[in-house]
Amino acid sequence: MTTASPTVQSALETMTKADRQLRKRNARARRWSAIYLGACIFALIGLILLFGTVLNNMFGVVVKTYAVPPSQLSPNQALENLSEAELGAILSDYFSKQNRGIQRARVLVRDNLLGKNIDPARLSGEPISSLFAGRDYPPEVAELKFSELTVPQLIQLLESSISQSQLYQMVVKDVLQPRIPQSWTLLEGIFNWNRIETEAQAKYPGEAIMWHSWFSWAFVSSELTSDPSTTGLRMAIVGTVYILILTVLISIPLGIGAAIYLEEYAKHSRFTALLETVIRNLAGVPSIIYGMLGLALFVRALGDDAGITNGRVFGITDTNGRTILSASLTMSLLILPVIIINSQEAIRAVPASLREASYGIGATRWQTVWRTVLPAGLPGILTGVILSLARAVGETAPLLVVGGLTFLTVDPNSIFSKFSVIPIQIFSWTSEPNPQFKNVAAAAIITLLGILLTLNAAAIILRQRYSKKLRGA
């Protein structure tokens, strides 16, 4: 065997050494991958615990009591299958026996058929034929005044105008008056059914215990009340949707516009470098600080003082600056830095060759941005926008500061309305002493998670659809 040259020799030696170290290197790789696996498992357990807690509170076992049991009202048939006439008979029977029953019947007719805000003078002065002009009413009451109607006549008016299911809801709310005096969680129900049964028998003799989901269509669509068994999330959902839409309208044009300016127009100078640094840092500012800013700027200065965000300059006088508009402006400020940064990266990722192609044909800067850069960057931009919106939907602190209400009795109906949002509602319910509000809060959390997941899914679908199109498939 010929001897190798010294350099080759030393190279060979290094390699043999490396070979001996291979076992060590592999062992090291295995150790690290075990640590990473551990981290994943830890995260997974956390996620399972989170969902477990929410589901454990959202489903459970309850005792339901009634002022009048349904079996007494309708012994042979399920109550919700009764005809309008039969339901009407139950109502009219009940209100006739009750003292002040007639007042309640009048309120029902007024709120459901004439509107809460009807002029009291019309109500007391005009006959039925004019109050109900153009609608169905029994002919014999035509000449009577509203206050002269008897309970059966009032109920007849209801029957002729509203649906069977609405009547059923009225029977439930006014006659049955279901209450849930006690509830147990899902796990308690699964493992301690017998103990729950004996406990319930002792406290509420004769009442049945049953499985119950606190999340239901009724919960999502009902108005807020102070009773956990009847309360609903509708006002908070409407508020969240209002703020979401308005935030989109404000922050998307501003955010994408700023990103386009910084990437495509601005000359690189010290000023733009400073601007970018500031934006990057703003993205990390705690959200409550945006709340303080919103309070000072939008609620106080632009609202109570200038009269813009409270609608005074538009002729609206019944609100202060704590409106949906103020909340949306605050949220827009909060997510603008994130939208700008994401859009900038998406725009930067558009290949320079596409820009050159566009300019090379004789496009102006504006045309290049609109026809080439934006369409190519859109999937990335949209993903960033939707993810930051998802963040905004879950934010609580800044909106509490800006004046989100925890108890709202009417649906928001304009950008100058007072508002509540889902996370604020959850926050307020979890701080109630009555433990059943924990169940209600869990149902609201599931609603919020549902909205967030929908937004994230939309981001993924949009991204895939667009990038497929761009790749030319």
Next chain:
Amino acid sequence: MANQNANTYAVELNDLSVFYGTHQAVGGINMKIQRNKITAYIGPSGCGKSTVLRSINRMNDLVAGARVEGEVRYHGNNLYGQGIDPVEVRRRIGMVFQKPNPFPKSIFDNVAYGPRLLGIKDKTMLSEIVETSLRAAVLWDEVKDDLKKSGLALSGGQQQRLCIARALATQPDLILMDEPCSALDPISTLRIEELMQELVSTYTIILVTHNMQQAARVSHMTGFFLANETRTGHLIEYGATTEMFTKPKDKRTEDYISGRFG
């Protein structure tokens, strides 16, 4: 841009220098580009071929810190003179790049991009322009049945011809090609070369290439560039291609063409 016919040269470079920041990339370029001829730029990497080419349609304006001295005369008008809009210059002078760069849009929309920039919306007019341009780029027969297909779904050679069609659609009379075949296989290269020879009856073409055979095959005139010690490119020799390749006047040209350096 008047007196189009008064001048036999499509482009005249008069003492052209281009700077990137403080670095002078090329200097003292004097060159007259003949109409309806293919002029090839050759030279080793970094000698400023692309830089000169891109200063002819003012693409260098887009590079931050780029600066041009001297004159570029196009049909007699100085392109860097007052009142000249670079957008208009780039429409009149088409450009084809090294890597095919069709837009992620349909074939039709790719070719119609230029006309649409000019505000043409009429569907039949656009279709006509698209067909004419694709025919001129010898791509029509291959794509006429699926103009809605994405431009990115074509082969590399087809993409490059699509880019040529796209450049032709704004009716330029001068086309700048910066190594248009360097990303293509030999067959596609051949087709582009044939295409150039067809186009040259109506257009003037300037072609940057690293491929000596290509320059010898297709070009009428050749310019040889070389960078000096300070990395500033100069035009060493410029003349008819046949003469350059058979009896070059400059020793450096001869060395480069015979592959002795570069």
